[in-house]
Amino acid sequence: MSWLETFRTGVNGVRSHRLRSALTVLGILIGIAAVILTVGLGEGAQGQVTSEITALGSNVLTISPGSSTSSTGIRQALGTASTLTLSDVSALANPTVAPDIKAVAPITSSSETLTAGTSTWTTSVQGSTPTWLTVRGRNLAQGRFIDNQDVADHAAVTVLGATTASELFRGIDPVGQTVDVNGVPLTVVGVLTSTGSSSSSSSTTDPDDLSVIPISTGAERIFGGTSRNSVSSIAVQARSSGDLTAAYQEADHLLLQLHGITTPTNADFTITSEQSLISTATSVDRTLTILLAGVAGISLLVGGIGVMNIMLVSVTERIREIGLRKALGATPRVIRRQFLVEASVLGLIGGALGALLGIIGATFLPGVVGDPITISPTAMAGALVVALAIGIAFGVYPASRAAHLAPIDALRNE
């Protein structure tokens, strides 16, 4: 008996027990759809985090102060020292000393409460220079950014992030309005374009919730701080992402020299790249995806056991049919193949419908849960192969039971 005939017989077997076949298929279908959706959800989240961090600028290095050591000799957390100064910034900005560095932006920051009329809003106030805009890769929605004149004049001006602007000035044009920070009235001169990635990512702080002021204004009038020359961090932009390593080495070398440190392990600063953030974030997401896919995989396994259960019931129920087929000349091998084909057809139909449900889910679910779902053709093909494999794997035992039934026992059954 040819494979084609076996296939035809198997498909007929599935078709002649429609309800039972449909219920079996349902088990596989749900499992496959769950796997496709969870993997898609994970991949979508990974893609989103990567693109969000890339938007920050993948050719940007952040230099943070090192740990400070208290008078009792206890080393404190990274960033507690105020070892970075404005002279470090001007040295890094010198193209002869650091040719691979395109732009440098010093940042001083503090969490402050902003007041505009009756509304108040606590946000991150960042003192910086005009280069902040390009180094951070941001754009203006309206107005202008702080300029060199503002820095020179210690001007009482600020540029607000999109979230901050909408929280303080609901429906009012913020440009030209005044906000009070620590009793200092600041004129809003511009609003930044929203990055569009604020709502979904709860793990990182909202990049649209901030207020940028001239660094000199911050040091002299807002933050008060200990040293007027120290900065919280320095953002360094390399000429391109390919020059990032060179820019890193130049900045590292220059700062060690400026700070008079001979052994690099004693450095009082740390340089991090956005790349390292990406890999951390994606590895967290990957762990989550594996966990979810594991849960979905278990539901697939349950679906597979469903196939086995139904096939066993089917063998018992069709014991007369099997006996008759054997009496008419079906060899054990042919009977085994018939039941294997039935199981794999069930698996394959479940896989195909599950993949379809996965696509439908990926189209409509993001509107409900707010997270993107990426369905890759690889995941799709994988799901089909897995469904087929489950059909076969869980069909083997029932099929071999059917194959080894003695024809007389099968025919005798009333």
Next chain:
Amino acid sequence: MTSPTYGAPLPETPDGVVIELERVTKVYRTGSIAVAALRGVSLTITQGEYVAVIGPSGSGKSTLMHILGCLDTPTSGAYHLAGENVSIMSETALAEVRNMRIGFVFQQFNLLASMLAWQNVELPLVYAGVPRAERKERAMEALARVGLAGRVNHRPGELSGGQQQRVAVARALVTEPDLILADEPTGNLDSVSAADVLRLMDELHQAGRTLVLITHDAEVASASGRVLGIRDGLLTENDDRYLESIR
């Protein structure tokens, strides 16, 4: 009748002997208890014979039928079917023998409910690897032979008991087997349908087929040319007193 066109050519039956049983026994073991269902049966049936085996339940006639039909193998003794020793064959080889040499007619008809009449009839040819078009043609011929040309596209559920049994006879005929083995073929039929099926058997006998009919009904057995009695696992032939006793 022409010989089958599929598979390996069947060896010529020597001196027209279809069935040859030599001191065949069958012992069933259930735990430590052994029950001898057949206690040394010897039997020769030649080409074109119409033989009835008659016996009450428990006489061993079902066991004899299973062995004659190659559905079971003897515990000892030899069974030659059309010259081949089938008592030493593997399960796969026996499946082929059943497919090519034996046509079965069962008491329960044993038709597949989901298939049309002609699809039921072509089933043995599917296992024999006969091409589709030829299968359908031969199934149609066999159904016409049993007088069901107008019912080929009906499912078993849409046919009367007598018609279902005639479909089963067509299925037994379709492979042109050496032997047609009928196990209580009239057991589930009313007297009119039963007479109908027995008439069909008689026609097949007239056409030169070898038929073995197994029954507990002496009236049914009397339709055949040769009646064998079976009792306690042993055959008796031409034993009118025994036949009289079970009438």
